[in-house]
């Protein structure tokens with residue numbers, strides 16, 4: 562049933578009409594054989610509250626909070642194809658949140674990769690209210706290292722927090738240069754944990770996919786293999802927006 566109707570579409574012998582100043586008329590109660598059954602309030606406001614709660618815990622940077630597919634500037638066919646791929650990824654995640662599919666966005670700095678990663682998370686929240694979280698590699702590693710001195714959470718718990726989110730974005734793969742063998746092990750633990758739970762992840766990097774100085778060499782083959790098992794890769798091959806005159 563539609564959430565919002567014009568008032569004369571609602572059969573008032575069976576339904577009680579509610580009105581929200583923002584969303585309009587809605588069905589506030591329904592007659593049942595044993596009496597009236599009330600809904601908790603405007604479904605539109607309820608959905609917004611739910612989405613707000615998820616966004617509140619998403620750690621999406623303020624700059625990217627309001628990024629959507631609609632406010633992504635499309636000026637060439639590559640950008641058009643990138644949006645299309647991200648939208649297809651959103652549909653597959655919403656249809657099957659435990660499908661274990663990944664999205665990899667690679668290309669130069671300033672080409673809008675983080676914008677589209679955040680647009681995808683935004684769309685997933687609004688469509689399906691799945692939980693989302695954004696983190697850079699540096700943030701993940703810093704959080705893990707903070708457990709050495711701060712014992713409110715163990716490393717395992719930190720990994721668990723990133724592993725249990727329905728859709729995680731790991732950004733800036735390669736930007737944090739000093740990645741040690743131990744860091745790579747920890748990144749593998751997280752990627753493998755999500756892989757085993759069949760949770761979808763968005764990976765964002767300004768490195769090449771394979772070869773020298775690539776995502777594969779940065780994260781190591783074992784992590785890269787997990788990522789590639791079910792993946793859609795989008796290459797951002799145009800010039801930086803930020804460098805435009």
Ligand SMILES: [Zn+2]
Nearest residue numbers: 581584603606
């Ligand atoms: Zn409302």
